[in-house]
Amino acid sequence: MGATRREHDFLGELEIPADVYYGIQTSRAVENFKISGLTISSMPRFIQALGQVKKAAALANMELGVLPRPVGEAICQACDRLIAGEFVDQFPVDVFQGGAGTSCNMNANEVIANLALEIMGRPKGDYHYCHPNNHVNCSQSTNDVYPTAIRLALYNSLTDFMGDMEYLREGFALKAEEFRNVVKMGRTQLQDAVPMTLGMEFSAWATTIKEDIRRIGEGREQISDVNMGATAIGTGINTPEGYAELVTKHLAEVSGLPVFMAENYIEATFDTGAFVQISGLLKRFVVKLSKICNDLRLLSSGPRCGFNEINLPPRQPGSSIMPGKVNPVIPEVVNQICFDVIGKDVTITMAAEAGQLELNVMEPVIAHSLFSALRRLGAACHTLRDLCVDGITANTERCYDLMKNSIGIVTALAPYIGYENSSAIARKALDTGGSVYELVLESGLVTREQLDAILSPERMLHAGEDSVLMKEIAERLEAMGR
Structure with a gap:
């Protein structure tokens, strides 16, 4: 075992590796929650958002005179490094954790405190000069920090994801133009219906994605209200007068996002309805996206004994026993991602319902489910366009013969x-x-x-x-x- 430093909390003492920036409470959480193998470091936007929240709090506390300026300035510099994307590897706590996110909040408090100590020329763990609770967590509780950070990170993640959706929509729109003169037979209930063009079919897919981009944009605006200053249950205990208004103002400036104070801090501290709404919008999108993938698989089925109206670009041999077989692997993998997101919507729904009285302790699984869904869906949008949609070709004569x-x-x-x-x-x-x-x-x-x-x-x-x-x-x- 390498060099260590000794830290303590009210449960006792632990030896902490000397070179890490986290401390004793993070170490306890790492030992307690060996669950998924996925850590908070898998959510870098969330870590950036924690840095923004902590910086806004430090600025408000300095302005109100409850945080010594030299300490507050060092905390702000430390937060800037988190915001810049540094020290992601210093967040080793599992995404699945009890305690309503306290382990995550303390992980951030300890990393920021030790970074601030380093900036001040002090050794890690010398908390007399910058303490994770007394200074970094001043005027705060996990119960306002954690949900606020989720909202900031979710707002930015949704913005990125809307760009991913637009990229996929554009791919279908380009194909709609390319196939505008390919006449084919439309189908309802898998039976022949009336003639149309292949371009119309692709245009409809582009339009349905455009609708969901708009809906998700509307949902994104519903997560701009934050409860910073609510502290434990929404009463604002342990905060100086004027803190809630001031920290929200600084948070808007630090994050560059349109955040504002929630109407009722008691309600805002336990309510997770906005997360349920976002999850529902993602489910709406993936239900439609999976349907599109089903259509691509049907239209390309064959090549001799199926519809064979379009050709998907061949990506890999499709069978270990049947020579020459090529499967629609890209739509298939996107289907599976869609199923996973639908399952996460059920998880988020149950977690939101499980809140009791003045707090919902299940927010960690809500956060993980949302960020994981967005990350995978963004990759799915790019994979579907790059490896499938852009390379689709039409069997024009086949389409016309079937129609005739x-x-x-x-x-x-x-x-x-x-x-x-x-x-x-x-x-x-x-x-x-x-x-x-x-x-x-x-x-x-x-x-x-x-x-x-x-x-x-x-x-x-x-x-x-x-x-x-x-x-x-x-x-x-x-x-x-x-």
């Missing part, structure tokens, strides 16, 4: 040749197995040029019928007595 041979095209013909004629052709196609396209031509109801015009990409792209074409066909039908 589908019973469904009679729906597009009905406004021109009438419902009865359309029904008769549909029945004949079903009875004989013949192509609707060829049966229409055999009937003489329309010319090939007129039929191709009805089924053209231009007609599929615009609602409404061609009045000139309708008049021509009507005259033809009248002449035929049909």
Whole structure:
């Protein structure tokens, strides 16, 4: 064992490695919570947010005269280093922890205190000059620091994630333009419906993602109210007069985010409804994203015995026993990420419900679930576009042949040749197995040029019928007595 320093708390003493910046309470938490192998260091934005909260508190405490300026300035410098992304490895506590986040808060207090001591020219653990509780945690409680830091980090993480979503949306939009003239058959209930274009299908996917970007942006604004100054349960015990307003003002300046004081600090200290709302918005998105991945897998199924309307870029051999098989591995992995996020929504829901009286002690699993979901979903958006969507190609002839041979095209013909004629052709196609396209031509109801015009990409792209074409066909039908 290397060099150590001895620290104490009211439970006793421990030997702490001399070179680490955390202290005794962090060490106890590391021993107590050997759960997941995932530590707070896996949430770097959260650590940055803790630095912002602690700096805002130090600035307010110095201004109100309850924190000596030399100590407060050293604390602010230490916080700046956390905000800059340094010392992430000094947060070894498991993301799953009891105590409502106290271990996490004390981890930050100890790291900042020892960094401040180093800045002041003092050795680590010399807490007489800068104490984790007396100085770094001055006018604070875990119960206002922890949820406030979650909100700051979540706001920034959502902003990043909205960029990831936009990147994926753009990929689908570009393909929508590329496939704008690829006519195909639309389907409902896995049965032939009516003609459309492949571009329309991709455009719809781009639009549904755009809707969720907007919804998540709206949800992000609901986490801007913070309870700094609430301390233990929302009464503001152990804070100087004016502290809540001042620390919130400094927090907005330090973070650059539109934070404001919660309306009721008792309510804000126990309420986790905003986190449930954000989780619900993420669930809404992944339900739709997983559906899109299902569609990509269906449309690319085959290649000989499936839809085979599009080709997904081949990424790896698909079987250890079947030569030549290539699987849709990218949509499949995104499906699985979506399932995981839906499961996390259940976890967040149960954790929010488990709050009792003036505090919800389950916030650590809420924080882990949200940040983990956002991190994985951001990666999923980039993976889906980079390794799948950008490389999709259309089997144009296959799409057109399926559309021509589908019973469904009679729906597009009905406004021109009438419902009865359309029904008769549909029945004949079903009875004989013949192509609707060829049966229409055999009937003489329309010319090939007129039929191709009805089924053209231009007609599929615009609602409404061609009045000139309708008049021509009507005259033809009248002449035929049909």
